[in-house]
Amino acid sequence: MIDSLPFRRVGEPTRGGIVCVVDHASNRVPADIELGIAPELLDKHIAVDIGVEGVAERMARRHAIPAHLACVSRLVCDLHREEESPAVVPETSDGHLIPGNIGADIERRLALFHRPYHAALAEWLDAAQPELVIALHSFTPALESGGEERPWEVALLYNRDDRAARHAIRLFAEEGLTVGDNQPYSGKQLNATMDRHAEAHGRPYLTIEIRQDMIEREADQARWAALVADVAGRTAHALKDA
Numbered sequence: 001m002i003d004s005l006p007f008r009r010v011g012e013p014t015r016g017g018i019v020c021v022v023d024h025a026s027n028r029v030p031a032d033i034e035l036g037i038a039p040e041l042l043d044k045h046i047a048v049d050i051g052v053e054g055v056a057e058r059m060a061r062r063h064a065i066p067a068h069l070a071c072v073s074r075l076v077c078d079l080h081r082e083e084e085s086p087a088v089v090p091e092t093s094d095g096h097l098i099p100g101n102i103g104a105d106i107e108r109r110l111a112l113f114h115r116p117y118h119a120a121l122a123e124w125l126d127a128a129q130p131e132l133v134i135a136l137h138s139f140t141p142a143l144e145s146g147g148e149e150r151p152w153e154v155a156l157l158y159n160r161d162d163r164a165a166r167h168a169i170r171l172f173a174e175e176g177l178t179v180g181d182n183q184p185y186s187g188k189q190l191n192a193t194m195d196r197h198a199e200a201h202g203r204p205y206l207t208i209e210i211r212q213d214m215i216e217r218e219a220d221q222a223r224w225a226a227l228v229a230d231v232a233g234r235t236a237h238a239l240k241d242a
Contacts, residue, residue: 004030004071006079006113007120010057011066013128018065018232020134021121022056023080023193024049025069035075036099046093047073049138051215051224056136058225065134065229068121075101077113080137082192088114095145118196125197132164132236133198133205134228138212139184153214155180157187157207159195163242164204167235175227180209204239206232 013019027048029035041047056067070079074090075098081088089109091101125133142149154172156165156179165181172179182188187207191199198205208228215221 005120006070006072006077006117008069008071009066009124010069011060011064013066013124013130014064015127015129016131017128018132018134018229018236019125019128019130020056020059020065020067020136021193021197022049022052022067022069022136023078024074024137025053025056026071027073028071029073029076033076034100037075037096041096042073042075045138045140045212046096047075049074049136050212051210051221052136052138054218054221055210055215055225055228058222059134059229062222063225063229065232068124070117072113077109079114079117080190080193083110083114085192094143118193121193121197125201125203130203132232132239133194133203134232135194135198135205135207136228137207137209138215139209141211141213150180150184150211151178152180152183152209153177153211155183155209157182157185157191157209158205159187159191159199161199161204164206164235164239167238168206168208168231171231171234172227184209204236206235 027042059065060067078088089101089104089106156169158165169179194205194207215224
């Protein structure tokens with residue numbers, strides 16, 4: 001028996017305001033699902049976007065940007081993938097085998113987690129009619145399986161619609177940050193939730209990736225919550241003036 005919904009909310013949207021979506025906020029694994037991995041792996045980036053839950057909660061409670069947050073680990077069901085993607089129930093992640101996902105009942109995972117999460121998100125956004133959607137993620141300074149150090153402190157990802165991202169890239173750079181433009185990976189390949197809930201509806205959005213070592217501590221999460229809220233607010237005003 002699955003023990004809770006795959007999402008939760010913090011704060012109430014103001015119609016026409018700014019909202020935040022966090023697909024990888026949680027490392028929770030329901031009691032009736034066995035992934036077959038060492039428990040310490042649930043605290044790593046393969047299971048959760050480190051730091052983003054704290055940033056999003058502070059944005060909601062202190063800066064009036066309500067959040068729709070996942071309540072299940074991406075290793076159980078990756079809510080930021082299309083249903084047909086092989087990675088929606090990953091068998092490996094950054095060099096780690098996920099034995100419990102080999103031969104898993106993917107349809108059951110989709111029915112329990114993916115579909116209710118996205119159905120609820122669609123309803124929430126339709127009611128809020130936001131002027132801007134923030135999709136909040138974090139990325140590792142480097143992959144465990146190899147690759148170069150990632151110099152970006154924050155990054156903006158986008159697919160076809162870059163109108164909000166262009167403003168945010170400039171605004172973060174003006175704060176003295178090293179800003180990735182569709183780095184360390186491209187929103188043209190990894191933008192599933194915003195493709196579905198923002199681009200498909202013509203909604204401006206910011207897919208923001210923060211490097212995980214920047215937001216591991218609570219004090220840093222508070223600082224970044226204020227910064228993201230400020231950049232998002234200024235981006236929304238710039239879009240209105242365009």
